[in-house]
Amino acid sequence: MTPMTASPALAATTDRVAAIRRDFPILAREVHGRPLTYLDNTASSQKPVQVIEAMNRYYREMHANVHRGVHFLSETATAAYENARLRVARFINAPHPKQIIFTRNTTESLNLVAYSWGRANLKPGDEVLITEMEHHSNIVPWQLVCAMTGATLRYVPITATGELDFEALPRLLTERTRVFAFTAMSNVLGTINPVAELVAQAHAVGAIAVVDGAQSVPHLPTDVQALDVDFLAFSAHKMLGPTGIGVLYGRRHLLEAMPPFLGGGDMIREVKMTGSRWNELPYKFEAGTPAIAEAIGLAAAIDYLEGLGLDWVGAHERELTTYAWNRLHEIEGLRILGPEPSRRGGLLAFVLGDIHPHDVAAILDQDGIAVRAGHHCAQPIHDHFGLAATTRASFYVYNTPEEIDRLVLGLYKAKALFEVEG
Amino acid sequence: MDDLYRENIIDHYRHPRNKGHLEHPDIRYHDVNPFCGDEITIELKLDGDRIVEAVFDGKGCAISQASASMLTEEILGKTLDEVKAMGKDDILEMLGIPIGPVRMKCALLALKVLKAGVWGLEEWPE
Numbered sequence: 001m002t003p004m005t006a007s008p009a010l011a012a013t014t015d016r017v018a019a020i021r022r023d024f025p026i027l028a029r030e031v032h033g034r035p036l037t038y039l040d041n042t043a044s045s046q047k048p049v050q051v052i053e054a055m056n057r058y059y060r061e062m063h064a065n066v067h068r069g070v071h072f073l074s075e076t077a078t079a080a081y082e083n084a085r086l087r088v089a090r091f092i093n094a095p096h097p098k099q100i101i102f103t104r105n106t107t108e109s110l111n112l113v114a115y116s117w118g119r120a121n122l123k124p125g126d127e128v129l130i131t132e133m134e135h136h137s138n139i140v141p142w143q144l145v146c147a148m149t150g151a152t153l154r155y156v157p158i159t160a161t162g163e164l165d166f167e168a169l170p171r172l173l174t175e176r177t178r179v180f181a182f183t184a185m186s187n188v189l190g191t192i193n194p195v196a197e198l199v200a201q202a203h204a205v206g207a208i209a210v211v212d213g214a215q216s217v218p219h220l221p222t223d224v225q226a227l228d229v230d231f232l233a234f235s236a237h238k239m240l241g242p243t244g245i246g247v248l249y250g251r252r253h254l255l256e257a258m259p260p261f262l263g264g265g266d267m268i269r270e271v272k273m274t275g276s277r278w279n280e281l282p283y284k285f286e287a288g289t290p291a292i293a294e295a296i297g298l299a300a301a302i303d304y305l306e307g308l309g310l311d312w313v314g315a316h317e318r319e320l321t322t323y324a325w326n327r328l329h330e331i332e333g334l335r336i337l338g339p340e341p342s343r344r345g346g347l348l349a350f351v352l353g354d355i356h357p358h359d360v361a362a363i364l365d366q367d368g369i370a371v372r373a374g375h376h377c378a379q380p381i382h383d384h385f386g387l388a389a390t391t392r393a394s395f396y397v398y399n400t401p402e403e404i405d406r407l408v409l410g411l412y413k414a415k416a417l418f419e420v421e422g
Numbered sequence: 423m424d425d426l427y428r429e430n431i432i433d434h435y436r437h438p439r440n441k442g443h444l445e446h447p448d449i450r451y452h453d454v455n456p457f458c459g460d461e462i463t464i465e466l467k468l469d470g471d472r473i474v475e476a477v478f479d480g481k482g483c484a485i486s487q488a489s490a491s492m493l494t495e496e497i498l499g500k501t502l503d504e505v506k507a508m509g510k511d512d513i514l515e516m517l518g519i520p521i522g523p524v525r526m527k528c529a530l531l532a533l534k535v536l537k538a539g540v541w542g543l544e545e546w547p548e
């Protein structure tokens with residue numbers, strides 16, 4: 001086999017990517033004596049020095065509890081925390097920062113909707129529609145809330161190419177459907193779903209649309225008003241920000257009508273021994289001291305991403321994904337799940353002959369290459385394709401074609417070690 | 423690089439010893455590792471309390487399956503009390519490779535299945 005060379009378009013971005021890589025201290029480290037090749041971005045991204053420093057500066061210069069004190073530091077911390085909320089609102093074009101609720105992560109955001117909206121609105125006979133390509137965090141909360149309320153959970157099936165079966169949609173999305181919850185981008189198949197179109201179809205039958213944006217928001221421009229979504233959930237740590245903070249965007253009248261999710265400090269207007277009244281949005285949903293430094297870190301991550309331009313981020317990932325798609329297909333016995341590069345995000349989940357994905361990942365790790373192996377918290381997809389697990393390589397702003405070449409070499413090594421035919 | 427995948431591991435994985443089922447096993451146990459979907463069944467034939475036949479069946483990663491294959495050789499002729507006394511260190515010594523915390527579950531699944539069978543535990547329902 002002769003290795004393909006990178007496209008001229010890729011070569012043109014080399015300088016830019018080299019500059020980006022210098023912002024990420026961890027990318028300079030070695031693993032098992034080899035340069036780190038980090039291709040596990042779908043699980044979590046690395047952090048630029050701008051994010052790390054913003055959080056350090058907060059703890060060195062600004063820390064106090066928010067919304068409580070009248071002293072200087074508390075006011076400084078509150079201003080920084082609320083400014084982060086404003087930053088997030090602008091990033092996804094939310095009409096008002098009140099509609100941005102800080103949570104721990106996408107999982108908590110989706111649980112908030114399922115428990116708070118779901119328990120107040122679902123009853124026996126109602127249907128919740130999700131899809132077969134969801135992450136467990138957009139399946140299990142709905143299973144729980146359906147069990148509590150007597151509502152029925154239905155799934156939109158996926159096709160052989162790993163896309164939603166749109167022909168099956170009309171008979172599943174009906175006037176019984178109260179909520180349609182779906183991912184904007186699959187974390188296994190890479191499939192990019194037509195969010196605006198699906199939202200419009202949900203609204204046409206009177207259902208609300210809940211979108212899991214964990215994989216899409218870090219990689220594609222997101223405009224909640226253009227998409228017309230009712231709820232959007234995403235996590236900071238997949239978009240160059242810290243762990244421990246996520247976002248729930250919600251339509252204002254829905255959020256206003258929903259009961260609180262967690263009770264405690266900061267979420268109340270008045271507490272009497274006989275009962276309490278709730279605070280206004282967004283604080284009704286932010287009980288307890290929030291992740292202040294993490295919110296500031298998220299704002300710094302958004303600054304960084306917008307500095308690069310989300311259009312550039314998407315274009316860079318598409319080039320890498322196309323290159324990786326072609327190079328991986330040179331390897332006989334390798335099968336990639338999901339649609340072709342033009343219809344997917346920057347991730348490729350695959351199987352290599354009959355080698356167990358944990359063995360593939362362990363062999364790659366010996367060469368300093370980080371990929372994910374397992375069911376990626378999406379067992380129904382793997383069941384659909386009759387697989388227990390896959391190996392997944394995923395890309396972000398700092399990845400290069402040379403790293404994909406290293407991945408391919410590692411996969412040939414795995415094949416040789418396991419004497420796979422072909 | 424191939425610390426984890428020494429020749430004996432690959433050999434036991436690609437050419438497993440004692441793989442299959444017994445017609446009338448005295449002891450049979452099956453369990454899975456939900457983290458990676460590894461699956462192992464172990465069946466034993468006894469003479470008194472001594473193991474005279476040991477077979478396994480399963481699917482999963484090289485570490486879990488090689489560990490099961492080696493274990494069926496290792497326990498032949500042992501008494502049930504000797505098996506009950508076996509532990510993690512016996513498996514690590516048998517495998518002879520460095521096992522990190524994440525892969526430990528793969529390495530120890532066969533022993534877990536064996537000991538559960540020997541102690542007469544009920545299998546988890548499917």
